[in-house]
Every structure is written in structure tokens, then in C-alpha cells.
Amino acid sequence: MSIVKIFINAHLIDGKSNHSIPNALIVVEEDKIKYVGDYDETIIQNEGNADTYDLEGMTLMPGMIDTHVHLCMGGEASTFSSMVLDTPAYAAIKGAERAKQALEVGFTTLRTMGEKGHIDIAIKRAIEEGIIVGPRIVASGKALTITGGHGDMFPPEVKIDGIGVVVDGADEVRRAAREQLKLGADHIKMMATGGGMSPGPGTVSQLTIQEMEVAVEEAQKFGKITGAHAIGTEGIKNALKAGVRTIEHGTFLDEEGIQLLLEKNAYLVPTLAAFKTLKYGRDGGVPEHHLKKVEYYQTAHEANLKRAILAGVKIVTGTDAGTPFNHHGENAYELECLVKNGLSEMDAIKSATQLAAEALQLSEIGAIECGKIADMIVVAGNPLTNITLLQEKEKIKFVFKGGQLVHQNNVLAEELERKSPTYVS
Numbered sequence: 001m002s003i004v005k006i007f008i009n010a011h012l013i014d015g016k017s018n019h020s021i022p023n024a025l026i027v028v029e030e031d032k033i034k035y036v037g038d039y040d041e042t043i044i045q046n047e048g049n050a051d052t053y054d055l056e057g058m059t060l061m062p063g064m065i066d067t068h069v070h071l072c073m074g075g076e077a078s079t080f081s082s083m084v085l086d087t088p089a090y091a092a093i094k095g096a097e098r099a100k101q102a103l104e105v106g107f108t109t110l111r112t113m114g115e116k117g118h119i120d121i122a123i124k125r126a127i128e129e130g131i132i133v134g135p136r137i138v139a140s141g142k143a144l145t146i147t148g149g150h151g152d153m154f155p156p157e158v159k160i161d162g163i164g165v166v167v168d169g170a171d172e173v174r175r176a177a178r179e180q181l182k183l184g185a186d187h188i189k190m191m192a193t194g195g196g197m198s199p200g201p202g203t204v205s206q207l208t209i210q211e212m213e214v215a216v217e218e219a220q221k222f223g224k225i226t227g228a229h230a231i232g233t234e235g236i237k238n239a240l241k242a243g244v245r246t247i248e249h250g251t252f253l254d255e256e257g258i259q260l261l262l263e264k265n266a267y268l269v270p271t272l273a274a275f276k277t278l279k280y281g282r283d284g285g286v287p288e289h290h291l292k293k294v295e296y297y298q299t300a301h302e303a304n305l306k307r308a309i310l311a312g313v314k315i316v317t318g319t320d321a322g323t324p325f326n327h328h329g330e331n332a333y334e335l336e337c338l339v340k341n342g343l344s345e346m347d348a349i350k351s352a353t354q355l356a357a358e359a360l361q362l363s364e365i366g367a368i369e370c371g372k373i374a375d376m377i378v379v380a381g382n383p384l385t386n387i388t389l390l391q392e393k394e395k396i397k398f399v400f401k402g403g404q405l406v407h408q409n410n411v412l413a414e415e416l417e418r419k420s421p422t423y424v425s
């Protein structure tokens, strides 16, 4: 006998339609969605013995997807502490807990974007083998960066296992990309420009078009995707010209860059949550050189994002969780930021569900649709009238991954049973 779950009286946001559906009926059989539509007594009767959830006053929507996280960092004021002091083994243990925190707030899929010690690939495997509970992971392994580039922070005498692998020239890019894929990476992350957290200007171009083309070629051979960290105008366009699928941050995006995003059918991941660094960093001990840069970025970043949204660029949710004060488990803050910058509540939810799934080439998830895998969450209330609801942990009532209930919000029981440590994550 197959396991069937029936959801009645749901306010349904399916992740793809422009309108929600009141009083929807959803039937899940094993790991798949079997029926989505109006209430139908005969369908319920035909299912016989099923678990029934009455979702009066609640919204059912796809599990959310955060397309940009770093599990080896925990929002510390300076990433140097986690980079230097955490061995990859310890980072993996912390990273597993951080991934679980995202799952519990309704994020059923995470894409990692550069991890020390390939911890993301290990965490993914442990989740898939049922050793630990966690979201689906689309893993990067290490990010490809040039000598002295973003992510290559330490002098060569200091042996630190950082988030990047240093590559100079097309052959080294090819080798490093193949190495990530060999170890189990699902996509290749590249550094197209400098960045906020490493010394030096963030706007300068780093990997060349020719170098990035090689990584794109290697990824595509295996049906995998690519993403590029890109702050500066030229670097953004270099990545797009090389065929990179997702542009991360996109701060100094110009008109030509917007046209390239549209032409190439690429995606923009604006990672607005990363500006938490500014919000809390001055009192919180974030290094001054970092704050200065991020301050300079923010105005341009938001103005250019608004232009991209108006031009119809596909915007995808990604938080850069793990960067200073940008804590895991607060992932839904990004949706609030997207709404503040011009997306409707519905479009913000799509950016975290169907569009994100599309960007990551995950055709089986991202929407509540017949035949899709049942990654779904139940939220008390209606996030279309208040997007910040999604940030309230107690409002995320049920989280299902592949049809299985993986988290239930029962605060009392949770407090009694909670054995997890309380370190800063």
C-alpha cells in the first residue's frame, strides 16, 4: 500500500501561477504530487486510508530554494575566524546543522557557492543516504578563482583550506572544474570579479572570458550548470559572454549587461541579504575595509536591480547566507528585500520556487503540480499579504521533502526534545 497524504482547505500558491487558489485540494502519493485542484469528494473517497491535513487559514506552497549559501561560514563578523580556525571536519559538522536550520524554515533546497574542504558534497551525501536530515543540496565544492582573486585571501606560506581553488589560465581552469565534478559537484562556481570580503577592489575583473568559457564547457559536458560571483560591470558581462548561467550579486550591472542577461536567458541572483553586513557590522566588528566597500555597493546595487526587474530579467532568490550577520535559518529575509526592490509578493515567491528550480535545472521541484516531487511547506496565514510571515519560524507549520514530513512546528515538543547545540550559526 502506498502512503497517501491529503491536504484540504489549502490556500494554494503553486509557484508558477499569477494567482493563488482558495480551498484547494492536494493529494500526495509517496514522493509525488498526484492531484492539485478544486475540492472533490470522490477523489478523497477513492484514496481510502490517507493522512488528512485540514489547512484552514494556512497556505500551501512549494518548498523554497536558496540558490546562494556558504555552509562553512556562520555569519561571523570576520570570515577569517571560520576559515582559519575550523578544520574541514568541524566545518562539516557545523554546516550540516546550518543546512538543517534552513530546512526548518521552509527551504527544502540549497545551492552552495564555494565551500572549504568540499564539505557541501559530504553533507549532501549524508542527507541523501539518510544519515542526517537536511535539504536537497546543489553542491559547488570549491569556487574557481585567480591568484590573488576573490576567495584567495592567504599568503602561499599559510596552508589554509579555503573556499576557493586557485587557477590561472584555461588549462588550470579545466583541471579544477574537472576536479570539482569528479568529487561530486553539481555546478561550477567562479569568481568573475573581486569581492566585498577579500582585500582589493570588488569591481576589478578576474577570471577572463576565455577561462570561464572552459569551465562552462566542462560543466555542460556533464549536464551541469555554472554561476559567477560578479560585482564589477565588465566582469558581469565577461561571465555572461562566457555562457555562465547565474550571475551572483550583479552590483554594477549596466544596460548592456541587462540585455546580455535577457539574450542569454541567464538569471540574476542579487543576494540582498548580504547587506546585513552594513546593518549590523559597524557595531559588530566587521573590518572597516569591508564595510566601506559594501556601503559603496549598496546604492548602485539596488538601483541596477530595479532596472533589471523592470527590463524583465529573471531574478532568483539567493542570500549569501554565512557572510557577516547573514545567518543560516534567516533565508526568507531575501524575499522581503526583493519586494522592497520592486518584485510583487507573488514574484518574490516564484523567485524562491519555480524560477529558482529552473535556474538550477531542477525540473522535478519548484511547483505544486501533478507529477512533481512533493517538496512543500505549510505556512500559517497568507504570505501574499505579508511576505515577512515567511521569516517567522513558528508560522512555518509543516515542511515536506519528497512527500515526507521532515519538520513540524510544535514549539512545546520541540523545546522538550531539542538537543541541538546553540552555537552561533
Ligand SMILES: [Zn+2]
Binding pocket: 068, 069, 070, 113, 320
Ligand atoms: Zn557568496
